[in-house]
Amino acid sequence: MARYLVTGGCGFIGSHLIERLLAAGHEVRVLDDLSTGKRENLPAGVPVSVGSVADAAAVETAMAGVDGCFHLAAVASVDRSREAWLETHQTNLSGTIAVFDAARRANPRGPVPVVYASSAAVYGDNPEMPLTEDAATRPLSAYGADKLGCELHARVADGVHGVPTTGFRFFNVYGPRQDPKSPYSGVISIFAGRIAKGESITINGDGEQVRDFIFVKDLVRYLSAAMDTPRPGAPVFNICTGRPTSVNRLAEVLAELSGRKLDRRYGPARAGDIRVSIGDPARLVAAFGMTCDTPLEDGLRETLAWL
Ligand code: NAD
Ligand code: UD1
Structure with missing residues (x-):
């Protein structure tokens, strides 16, 4: 049994990770500013410190005595990073540096490992499909630029400060507990919430933009496996x-799937929207020996059932 800090643990992905960690018998605590996350996403009894990862003292306190940190806190919306450039940067990049920095001193036994969320947004408008981890990174948004910054600082954390890190470039994650009411939420939760109620949806641009959607329960298995076996050299998958x-x-x-007639309207394309985003999972599968195998329709059924 280990003791972990999960930043952003009250959010969509964090809450699924915590379910998995608790089921494996680990002790978990959370640092979250509740900006998009909710306490109700977590089982009773999980301690939550309400504070920001951009506040170095709050991070230091939350990290004291842990065996490792899962760093998921971020402003996850690309659109929001366009509207609030500097503010989102303070969370998405400065907050990540605060986490790596505190991991140096978290435990008297030495630096503790950090498993953190990067994003497919780091590839930006790179047209090579599918995208391997060696493809050029050309972010189109402040969000993507900051996630790439997290990866660069992860190398510093590992190489200069001895903090083992593993970064994951999540493609488009979906599943229960992704907020259907927020305009900053993922497309699946927004569409599912509206279509299930018979409401219209707005498609940005011509709708032929392509994404690689991953079911959240597939994703969290990799996060916990990466914590179990930290690897040298600040790898990214x-x-x-x-x-x-x-x-x-x-x-x-x-x-x-919801048995509703589709009422779709087309609006302007979103500024900084990526046209095609498809990842190559070969390195992930080789390293972890498992695939993201939930078929999209099954994951969508489970998401609709949760609404
Ligand atoms: P989410 O908004 O549900 O979760 C983010 C959590 O971080 C929330 O609980 C929020 O309250 C918290 N948070 C935000 N700013 C904070 C701050 N300054 N200090 C402390 N807590 C803060 O989003 P999610 O989809 O669960 O995203 C989790 C992580 O995965 C993020 O790092 C996001 O960038 C990344 N990611 C998500 C996707 C996706 O498709 N959902 C894809 C790629 C990467
Ligand atoms: C998403 C994640 C981001 C992550 C990235 C990785 C969210 C909110 N964002 O960004 O954290 O790093 O994947 O690939 O989960 N769309 C519509 N109508 C809508 C909403 C969206 O047409 O009402 C379109 C968007 O213009 C876009 C696509 O759907 O083309 C996906 O949008 P969105 O779910 O916001 O995800 P990304 O921008 O890909």
Whole structure:
């Protein structure tokens, strides 16, 4: 049994990770500013410190005595990073440096490992598909630029300060507890929430943009496995399926599964939107010996059932 800090643990992905860690018998505590996360996402009894990762003292306190940290706190919306550039940077990059820095001193036995969320957004408009981890990084958004910054600082954490880190470039994650009401949420939760109620959806641009959607319960298995076996050299892995789905197709499948007629409107394309994002999972599968195997329709059914 180990003791872990999960930053952003009250959020969508964090809450699924915590379920998994608790089931494995670990002790968990959370640092979260509750900006998008909710305490109700967590089982009773998980201690939550309400504070920001951009506050170095709050991070230091939350990290004291842990055996490792899962760092998921971030402003996860690309759109929000466009509206609030400097503010989101303070969380998404400065907050990550605060986490790596505190990991140096967290435990009297020495620096503790950090497993952190990067993003497919680091690839930006790179047209090589599917994207391998060696593909050029050309972020289009402040969000993607900051996630790339996290990876660069992870190398510093490892090489200069002896903090073992593992970064994961999550592609588009979906599943229960992704907030359907927030305009800053992921496309699946927004569409699922509206289509299930018979409301219209807005497709940004022509809807032929493509994403690689991963079910959240597949994803969290990699995070816990990475903590169990820290690797040298600050490695970074894609978490993806390698399977493309267009936004138009996604809307059609959701309408079919919820037995509703699809009412879709087309709006302007989103500034800084990526056109095609499909990852190559080969390195992930080779390192961890498991695939993201939940079929999209099964994951969507489970998401709709949760609403
Ligand atoms: P989420 O918004 O549900 O979770 C983020 C959590 O971080 C929330 O609980 C929020 O309250 C908290 N938070 C935000 N700013 C904070 C701050 N300054 N200090 C402390 N806590 C703060 O989003 P999510 O989808 O669960 O995202 C988790 C991580 O995964 C993020 O790092 C995100 O960038 C990354 N990611 C998500 C996706 C996706 O498709 N959902 C894809 C790639 C990467
Ligand atoms: C998402 C994640 C981001 C992550 C990235 C990795 C969220 C909120 N964002 O960004 O954290 O790093 O994946 O690949 O989870 N769309 C519509 N109509 C809507 C909402 C969205 O057409 O109402 C379109 C968008 O324009 C975009 C696509 O759906 O083309 C996906 O959008 P979104 O779910 O916001 O995800 P990303 O921007 O890919």
